[in-house]
Amino acid sequence: MMIPNGSLITATPEEGRQLAMTMARLVIKATQPDEAVRSRLRDVYANDAMALLQVGQTVAIEFATIAAANGYWRT
Amino acid sequence: MMIPNGSLITATPEEGRQLAMTMARLVIKATQPDEAVRSRLRDVYANDAMALLQVGQTVAIEFATIAAANGYWRT
Amino acid sequence: MMIPNGSLITATPEEGRQLAMTMARLVIKATQPDEAVRSRLRDVYANDAMALLQVGQTVAIEFATIAAANGYWRT
Amino acid sequence: MMIPNGSLITATPEEGRQLAMTMARLVIKATQPDEAVRSRLRDVYANDAMALLQVGQTVAIEFATIAAANGYWRT
Amino acid sequence: MMIPNGSLITATPEEGRQLAMTMARLVIKATQPDEAVRSRLRDVYANDAMALLQVGQTVAIEFATIAAANGYWRT
Amino acid sequence: MMIPNGSLITATPEEGRQLAMTMARLVIKATQPDEAVRSRLRDVYANDAMALLQVGQTVAIEFATIAAANGYWRT
Numbered sequence: 060m061m062i063p064n065g066s067l068i069t070a071t072p073e074e075g076r077q078l079a080m081t082m083a084r085l086v087i088k089a090t091q092p093d094e095a096v097r098s099r100l101r102d103v104y105a106n107d108a109m110a111l112l113q114v115g116q117t118v119a120i121e122f123a124t125i126a127a128a129n130g131y132w133r134t
Numbered sequence: 135m136m137i138p139n140g141s142l143i144t145a146t147p148e149e150g151r152q153l154a155m156t157m158a159r160l161v162i163k164a165t166q167p168d169e170a171v172r173s174r175l176r177d178v179y180a181n182d183a184m185a186l187l188q189v190g191q192t193v194a195i196e197f198a199t200i201a202a203a204n205g206y207w208r209t
Numbered sequence: 210m211m212i213p214n215g216s217l218i219t220a221t222p223e224e225g226r227q228l229a230m231t232m233a234r235l236v237i238k239a240t241q242p243d244e245a246v247r248s249r250l251r252d253v254y255a256n257d258a259m260a261l262l263q264v265g266q267t268v269a270i271e272f273a274t275i276a277a278a279n280g281y282w283r284t
Numbered sequence: 285m286m287i288p289n290g291s292l293i294t295a296t297p298e299e300g301r302q303l304a305m306t307m308a309r310l311v312i313k314a315t316q317p318d319e320a321v322r323s324r325l326r327d328v329y330a331n332d333a334m335a336l337l338q339v340g341q342t343v344a345i346e347f348a349t350i351a352a353a354n355g356y357w358r359t
Numbered sequence: 360m361m362i363p364n365g366s367l368i369t370a371t372p373e374e375g376r377q378l379a380m381t382m383a384r385l386v387i388k389a390t391q392p393d394e395a396v397r398s399r400l401r402d403v404y405a406n407d408a409m410a411l412l413q414v415g416q417t418v419a420i421e422f423a424t425i426a427a428a429n430g431y432w433r434t
Numbered sequence: 435m436m437i438p439n440g441s442l443i444t445a446t447p448e449e450g451r452q453l454a455m456t457m458a459r460l461v462i463k464a465t466q467p468d469e470a471v472r473s474r475l476r477d478v479y480a481n482d483a484m485a486l487l488q489v490g491q492t493v494a495i496e497f498a499t500i501a502a503a504n505g506y507w508r509t
Contacts, residue, residue, distance in 0.1 A: 067147055071215055073211055076232075082151075083190050083194065087187075106250075108254055109263065111237050117190045121197075123270065124194070126278060127202070128208065137297045137298050140297055157344075171330070171331060196344045202351075203351060222366060222367055226361035259409070261400060262387075276427075277424075277427070281367055287451055292447055311490045315489050316481070332483070338488070342490045353501060353507075373435065380436075419461075419496045423498065
C-alpha cells in the first residue's frame with residue numbers, strides 16, 4: 060500500500076501534512092522492503108543535516124499535490 | 135516503452151502512485167539498458183540514504199503530474 | 210503539530226513566507242524529535258553553504274503551495 | 285535545436301515521455317557541445333546511481349510541462 | 360522582513376526576477392542572521408559551480424510563484 | 435538585466451527554451467559578476483556530469499514557467 064485510505068482528500072491541512080510524510084515514507088519502504096536496512100538508514104536521515112533537508116523537500120513536494128487535491132482546504 | 139498502458143489515467147490514487155514509481159524506473163532503464171549494471175546500481179539505491187531520498191523526490195514529482203491528470207481522483 | 214493554526218491561509222505574503230519557513234522546520238522536527246540533535250544539526254545548516262541553499266529551496270517549494278492557497282494575495 | 289518539431293504537443297503520453305528525455309538531453313548538448321566529452325560523461329551518468337536518479341528527476345520535470353501542454357492526453 | 364514591499368506583484372518580469380533573487384537571499388539571511396558568517400558563505404557560493412547552480416534553481420522556483428502571481432505579465 | 439526583452443512571451447517553444455537557458459545563465463551572472471571566475475566555473479559545469487545534470491534541471495524549471503506564460507504555444 061502506497062497511500063493510506065486510498066485517497067488524497069483529508070479533513071484538514073494538518074492531516075494533509077501527515078499524509079505527505081506518510082506517502083514519502085512509503086516510497087522508501089517500497090524501494091527498500093527490508094525493515095532492518097531501513098532502520099539503519101533512518102539513523103542516517105535523522106542525524107545528517109543534508110539528509111534531513113532532503114526529507115523536508117520531498118514532503119514539501121508531496122504536500123503541494125495533496126493541497127491542490129483538497130482545494131487548499133479554503134472553505 | 136516508457137508508460138505502461140500508454141496513459142496517465144488510473145482508477146485510484148494507489149494505482150497512480152504505482153504508475154509514478156514505474157515511470158521513474160523506466161527512465162532509469164532507458165538511460166542504462168544493461169540489466170546487470172542496473173541490478174548493481176539498485177543495490178546502491180536501496181542501501182544509501184541520500185539515494186533512497188532522491189528516489190522519493192522523483193516519485194513525488196511524477197505523481198504530481200499523474201494526480202493532476204486524474205483530477206486528483208476527487209469524485 | 211505540523212501546521213500552526215491548522216491553515217494555509219495568511220493575511221499577507223510576509224506571513225505566508227513565515228509560515229513556509231515554519232512548516233519546513235516542523236518536518237525536520239517530526240523526523241528528528243530530539244532537540245539536542247536538532248540543535249547540533251542547526252549549527253551545520255547555518256554554517257554550510259549547500260545546506261543553507263537547500264533550506265532556501267525547500268522554503269521556496271512550501272511557499273509556492275501557500276501562495277497558491279491564498280490566491281497570491283492579489284486583492 | 286532544443287525542441288524537435290518545435291512543439292510540445294504529442295499524439296500520446298508515450299511520445300511525450302520520449303520528448304521529455306530528448307529535451308533534457310538537448311540542454312546537456314547545448315551546454316557541452318563537444319561530442320567526445322559528452323560521450324565520456326554519458327558513461328558516468330549511466331553507471332552512477334545518483335547521476336541516474338538526477339536524470340530521472342529532470343525528465344520528470346520536463347514531462348510535467350509537456351503533460352500540461354497536452355491537457356494530459358485526457359480525451 | 361522576508362518580502363520587500365510585502366507583495367508578490369511587480370510591474371515587470373524583470374522586477375519579478377529581482378524579487379525572486381531577493382526572496383531567496385532573505386531566507387538565507389533569516390536562517391543565518393550573522394552577517395560575518397553569511398559574507399564568508401557568499402564567497403563559497405560565488406566560487407563553487409554546484410552552489411551557484413543551486414542558487415539558480417532556487418531562484419527559478421521562487422520566480423515560478425511570482426510569475427503565476429502576476430498572471431505572467433501577459434497584458 | 436535578468437530577462438532579455440523584458441518578457442516571458444516568445445513566438446515559439448524553441449525560443450522559449452532558449453530564453454530558459456538565458457534566464458538560468460543570467461542568475462549565475464548576477465550572483466558571480468566576475469567574468470574570469472564564471473569562465474573558470476563554466477569549465478567545471480561543462481565537464482562534470484552532476485553539474486551538467488543540475489544545469490538541465492534548472493532549465494527545466496525555468497522552461498515550465500515560460501511555457502505556462504505562453505499557454506504552451508498551443509494555437
